[in-house]
Amino acid sequence: MKQQPFERSKHLYTNEAFTELVKDAVRFFNGTPVHTLPPPESFLGTGVYALYYIGQNSLYKRYAELNRLSYNYPIYVGKAVPKGWRQARSLNQSRELIGRLREHSRSISLGAGLGLDDFMCRFVIFDEDGSDMIGTIEAALIKLNKPLWNTVVDGFGNHDPGSGRYEQAKSDWDVVHSGRAWANKCKGVHIEKNAVIANIQFHLQSLGQPL
């Protein structure tokens, strides 16, 4: 077939309905019930979740203040996508969302200066075709809220890198909240704890202020 001349406009997709749809899903997200971390029972599904800090650690007290009346300021937003979606395998119902929340609960239990009572969570389940929205809604919530553990403090959602990969540095999160055994095996030169704390303080100064 003959090569056509390149015209950027022919490749540009825009659809205003999409922006509205994302807003609708975010509104739904912000209206869902808030639960303890981990949630009280297991359930099927994949989706998007947010963790809210309400504890007494002075590092994060700004979050506790902001979330006093309603849960509007997540410290972390994440997603649990269907296993094997990249390989286009059939999507059996799975427990990936509750599984991810439980994994985060273990990290928080282990992390210095943190306890499970310091957190609440919110989550939305996207079934079937809706599961294609998961990445989009996660991205929208991160852009909107700039949660501390997604933006400034790296590594909360990390997994054990596994044998042969411990040359890497401990993450920011593990520097501030030491306790995960695998993180202590990481031998790389990590950032100084004081530097992470300074970054946190700088970020939280502007949080919740009118723009």
Next chain:
Amino acid sequence: MKQQPFERSKHLYTNEAFTELVKDAVRFFNGTPVHTLPPPESFLGTGVYALYYIGQNSLYKRYAELNRLSYNYPIYVGKAVPKGWRQARSLNQSRELIGRLREHSRSISLGAGLGLDDFMCRFVIFDEDGSDMIGTIEAALIKLNKPLWNTVVDGFGNHDPGSGRYEQAKSDWDVVHSGRAWANKCKGVHIEKNAVIANIQFHLQSLGQPL
């Protein structure tokens, strides 16, 4: 605040408009001009792309047959997302889509049994808010087309793992199309070439057949 009893239905988001929106974007994708690989000129933007095989390698001749009249059967679908979106940084215009297509062009030039003339490509640019759709449309195209290099042959889109990480095995793609220097440094036990070829043949048997 008081813990509410868990009710799954309160957390389940469904929106039929979303399904329609994905279909609309996929239709737009399938109607965009097809270009050589790499495309003839540079351009700004992030988005989703597909590669189509039209060459003579007997392994992939089924693709060449299926794409003879129109480009409907990609061998690979991928995405180029804005840098730093996870950290919610501002999204400057970037050249990530053309950059990714050029990177793939280098892999194909190096890979045994492949040449750039064997491929054509198609791509859609998502600007601004639309960039949140990128992951969704990539996932939809993969589910719809089950492209060989996304589903059966792993590793085409891989990057150099970097020093200290060459314990891992060479990918399926590098086993069949040897040539990338960094892949040859990977020392792990890789799958046998004949096994990958058998998987390819099995997958391509059913491609383009009525369901």
